[in-house]
Amino acid sequence: MTGRTVRRLPGVVTRRRFLQIGGTLSMGAVLAACIGGGSSKSSPDSSGGAGGRRADATITRTFSSVEAVAVVVYTTALDSGLLTNPAVTDLAKLFRSHHQEHTALFVGTTRDLGGAPVTDPNPIVMQQVQPVLESLRDETTAVNLALDVETILADTYQMTMGSFADKSFNVAAMSVGGAEARHAAALAQAIGVPPVPQAFETTERAVPAGNGV
């Protein structure tokens, strides 16, 4: 590969990329990603073996399914014409692009872990979201729904801490969870809700791993 220009294809994300998200990780983790992901070579790695990879794939499948909900919510809000404030519209477009990126990341990671990728919105979360989506009447109700979904996402990432068989996934998961928390704060500000309501983020709204997938 040395000397060749490698073009990253849009939407093609690997487990190695997941491990690199959030910055430099231990060489052991990167090495494990290189050897463990997609290679038939049997090698000790940090992923907890086949059982560990299966469990981690359940988590990443849940992540992509909840990210897909966020994409649906932002797309519906943007297409509805209810977002009238240009700053809110710009944020909605930016945040949707983040969720599309997150979805692609977890779909790729799930595949590399040997799991079946989930691209559909999580049905359990959609059950809660759909009635609200269908009754959106103005910008405030749309932003409020987006805030709800961002909170669910942030809580979901946070709740997985200590659950991954491959501990290096902790950094990658919270690199996304922190981004969702930023989204939530901005949306809260847009509708006059306290953007940092407490000193510690909770996991009250989290979707447990495996729910709906």
Added chain:
Amino acid sequence: MTGSNTSGDAGINAFAQSVELALAQAYAELASSGKVATPEAVDATNAFAAHHQEHAAALGALAGSRATSTPNRRLATMFAARVRDAPDERAALRAALTFENEASSTYLFALGSLEATAALQLSASILPVESQHAVVLAALVNEAPRQTFPAFETQDQALRPDEFPAPS
């Protein structure tokens, strides 16, 4: 390891505690400097200072015998210089924005080393709050959304214990 407090974790928690104490001290200096005066900014910075005190207390509880009551000395000096050098409210809030982004980055860095579930969960409950502080401060200084909202948090701005050792 799950649920226990490893010796490595205790050191990381003590380091993070010293960072939080330095942040609380920086906000106190910001308040006493008189540079932050608009009510919205005063309310936000007072609330964030209180959050950092709460974070320090929680981290101290997990740090056990390694817990400290002293702010991280090098960081406190660096933060104080930034506050002192800020010519006006906007610059002072920009300094605070940098602190918060560094804090968030530091927790992400810590998550790569922590082992016990309790320590992981505590850091993961603080990281998003530091990120949200950054969002509020960014709005106060009208920072461009693309700078305020990365698709992924990174460790790029992490404060590292080798550079800013915790008080012993």
